[in-house]
Amino acid sequence: MLKRSNRLHLKRDISSVRRLGKVKRGELFNIWYIKNGKQAPRIGIVVSKKVSSKAVERNKLTRWVRASVLNYIPDLALVDILVVAFRPFPHYSHEESEKDLLSLFKNAGLIKEK
Numbered sequence: 001m002l003k004r005s006n007r008l009h010l011k012r013d014i015s016s017v018r019r020l021g022k023v024k025r026g027e028l029f030n031i032w033y034i035k036n037g038k039q040a041p042r043i044g045i046v047v048s049k050k051v052s053s054k055a056v057e058r059n060k061l062t063r064w065v066r067a068s069v070l071n072y073i074p075d076l077a078l079v080d081i082l083v084v085a086f087r088p089f090p091h092y093s094h095e096e097s098e099k100d101l102l103s104l105f106k107n108a109g110l111i112k113e114k
Contacts (some may be wrong), residue, residue, distance in 0.1 A: 008044030028100045032082040041076040080109040
């Protein structure tokens, strides 16, 4: 579970990231990101009905993304990130989604170098 300080959940915050942020496109996800000036990175996850008409499958994908992102939170820069899934659900595996997210974060320069 994401800590409250790491959640991007207000509609105005999500729309500002979508409007003003930069975008990186991957095979399974698109991410929008913008610097936030907060104490911690914040993440929002969007899975539309275009991905699957079944709420169970959309919720499962949301949980997968959340679990993948939890591993990277300590290394993320102070940004607001909106992760948007756009592929149909049967094409996903947990490993593929994790690889795609990591490559998107690295390409965008969001992961701090150790």
